[in-house]
Every structure is written in structure tokens, then in C-alpha cells.
Amino acid sequence: xxxxxxxxxxxxxxxxxxxxxxxxxxxxxxxxxxxxxxxxxxxxxxxxxxxxxxxxxxxxxxxxxxxxxxxxxxxxxxxxxxxxxxxxxxxxxxxxxxxxxxxxxxxxxxxxxxxxxxxxxxxxxxxxxxxxxxxxxxxxxxxxxxxxxxxxxxxxxxxxxxxxxxxxxxxxxxxxxxxxxxxxxxxxxxxxxxxxxxxxxxxxxxxxxxxxxxxxxxxxxxxxxxxxxxxxxxxxxxx
Numbered sequence: 001x002x003x004x005x006x007x008x009x010x011x012x013x014x015x016x017x018x019x020x021x022x023x024x025x026x027x028x029x030x031x032x033x034x035x036x037x038x039x040x041x042x043x044x045x046x047x048x049x050x051x052x053x054x055x056x057x058x059x060x061x062x063x064x065x066x067x068x069x070x071x072x073x074x075x076x077x078x079x080x081x082x083x084x085x086x087x088x089x090x091x092x093x094x095x096x097x098x099x100x101x102x103x104x105x106x107x108x109x110x111x112x113x114x115x116x117x118x119x120x121x122x123x124x125x126x127x128x129x130x131x132x133x134x135x136x137x138x139x140x141x142x143x144x145x146x147x148x149x150x151x152x153x154x155x156x157x158x159x160x161x162x163x164x165x166x167x168x169x170x171x172x173x174x175x176x177x178x179x180x181x182x183x184x185x186x187x188x189x190x191x192x193x194x195x196x197x198x199x200x201x202x203x204x205x206x207x208x209x210x211x212x213x214x215x216x217x218x219x220x221x222x223x224x225x226x227x228x229x230x231x232x233x234x235x236x237x238x239x
Contacts, residue, residue, distance in 0.1 A: 012195065
């Protein structure tokens with residue numbers, strides 16, 4: 001039986017360097033579907049709305065996602081922003097060139113800039129107002145998570161948020177069953193339950209934010225077995 005008392009550091013298949021493009025393409029499609037059906041995209045919008053309360057929406061709001069994968073979160077943000085007449089400039093960064101190639105190939109992602117780079121080396125022409133990640137932190141070690149949070153704190157003009165997994169027995173067995181029945185991706189079948197084991201409990205997230213020097217943030221549990229953590233870097237509407 002898996003050990004739910006502490007994070008797993010077993011590497012996911014997606015984090016390997018030799019995954020064929022076709023396999024990544026299928027993986028990205030299924031992750032988009034999972035995020036849609038299980039509310040992952042709704043959580044991203046909730047984080048965006050939280051930080052936008054501190055931004056001047058008359059400005060083009062610069063939003064950067066690190067670990068953007070196939071770009072589905074940014075597409076959802078673009079569509080939501082258009083509906084609410086908020087002008088945004090969107091940028092997605094991912095270290096995997098196959099993920100970026102897939103994101104750029106999708107007609108649904110028109111108008112979004114995608115960059116293949118380690119986020120620490122990404123060329124930011126202007127500092128983003130908002131930086132976020134979704135299902136990215138669980139790929140990192142604790143030390144890498146702390147570094148990422150510090151980077152977000154230093155580079156986000158308004159605020160940043162993370163949307164990631166709760167490590168929970170029911171979440172593990174549920175996603176293992178669902179992907180075994182409905183998934184056509186060997187990456188999803190392997191990585192989805194493993195992602196849960198690499199996820200976080202509340203105390204672990206609190207310790208990571210504390211270690212990163214971030215004391216003012218809001219941590220919320222979201223269905224289905226997700227954490228949304230939002231932090232404001234500058235509480236002003238003039239940025």
C-alpha cells in the first residue's frame with residue numbers, strides 16, 4: 001500500500017527527457033479534460049480573481065504561468081477575461097519543448113505567448129502582474145518549491161498563486177480507477193495516481209510558504225482534493 005504520511009519523490013514519467021511527442025500530446029489532451037471535469041480550471045479562475053482584486057484591471061494585466069504544459073489554463077483565463085472585458089497579456093513557460101510545441105500547435109491557444117525554458121531563465125520582457133502554477137509544484141522537491149515561491153514573490157508585481165494536489169487516500173484510489181478505465185495515455189495511467197502521492201497536506205504547504213519567507217497568504221481546500229494558495233506581493237492598484 002502507498003504511504004500517505006509523507007510525500008513521494010518518485011519521478012513521474014512525464015519528467016523524463018525521452019518521451020515521444022505523440023505521447024505528450026495525448027497526455028496534455030487528457031489532462032485538459034480532467035481539469036475541466038474535476039474543476040481544476042475553476043480553481044485557477046478562483047485564484048486569478050483573488051489576485052485581480054488587488055490589480056488595476058484597466059491596465060493590460062500581464063499573467064505568466066510556469067509549468068504551463070499544453071496551455072489549457074491560459075486558454076481558460078483568456079476566455080474568462082474576454083467575457084469580463086479584462087485586457088490580459090498571457091505567457092506560458094515550460095521546460096519541456098514538446099509541451100510548448102503542442103501548446104503552440106493548438107488553434108484554441110491563439111494570442112498566447114509560449115516559451116520553452118526553465119522558468120528561472122525565462123525572458124520576461126516586463127514583470128508579470130500575476131504569476132501562477134497549476135499542477136506544477138508537486139513535480140518539485142521541497143527545496144525547489146521554496147525556490148519557486150521565492151521567485152514568484154520577487155517577480156510578481158501584484159500576486160501569485162498555486163493550484164495543486166492534496167495527498168489523500170481517496171483521491172489516489174479514485175484517480176487510479178478512473179484513469180485505468182477511461183485513459184488512453186500510459187503517461188496519465190502512471191502519473192495521475194503518482195501525482196497524488198507527490199501532493200501535499202496542509203502543514204507541508206504552510207511549512208513551504210514559511211520557509212520561502214511568505215507569511216501573508218490564503219490557503220483554501222478545493223474540490224476535488226486540491227489546494228489553492230494565494231499571496232499578494234503589492235497591495236496597490238497602481239502597478
